[in-house]
Amino acid sequence: QWYEVPPFSGNAIKKVSNKPKGYIADTGLACAAQAISTPQTIGGHPLWGHLFETACVAEIRKQCSFMSPRPQMYHWRAYSGAEVDIILEYDGKLFPVEIKASSHPSRRDTMGIQAFRKRYPGQQIAQGLVLAPIEQALQLSENDYALPWDVAGP
Known part of the structure; x- marks a missing residue:
């Protein structure tokens, strides 16, 4: 099964990609x-x-399906190349989530989240999260944290 995460545009005047991002639902099938x-x-x-x-997006999507009301899920990509893998919109607040396969996430991994904050200064944006294959949470910047990827699951 294939599914798409629609783009977040916020303000249509801004220059952002309007293409959805696609994922295969079964990582076992992909492997x-x-x-x-x-x-x-x-x-x-x-x-x-x-x-x-x-795998992370599939788990986030599954966890969101249990919530009521269900968060809206987007991705964000500026024409400049800045990108955030997942933007969850819940109760009027935006939750930026970057997903990195590195076991050593760094401040550099939050560049897309920082660009997103700059692009939408009038929006309520939560602390940014970088999901990574790490054992414990790390603070990467004043507003951004790296978390073990399995916090997205049950």
């Missing part, structure tokens, strides 16, 4: 299509980052 047959081979595979992002 099989790439001849990845064991968990041990995923980490070193050239598509590791894409597979990790796909």
Whole structure:
């Protein structure tokens, strides 16, 4: 199954991409299509980052389906190249989430989130999150944190 996350535009006057971002719903199927047959081979595979992002987005999407009201899920990409993987809109607040497959997330990984904040200064924007394969939370900047990817799950 294929699904798309629509773009967040906020202000239509701003220059942002209006294309949705697509994901395959089943990472097992994606791995099989790439001849990845064991968990041990995923980490070193050239598509590791894409597979990790796909798994995290699928889990976020699943968790959002349990909420009422259900958060709106978007992605954001400026023509300049700045990007945020997931923007959750809930109760009038925007929650930017970046997904990185690196086990050493850094402040640099929040550049898309920072660009998003700059682009929409009038919006209520929560602290930014970077989901990564790490063991414990890290503060990356004044408003941004790296969290273990499995906090997106149950």
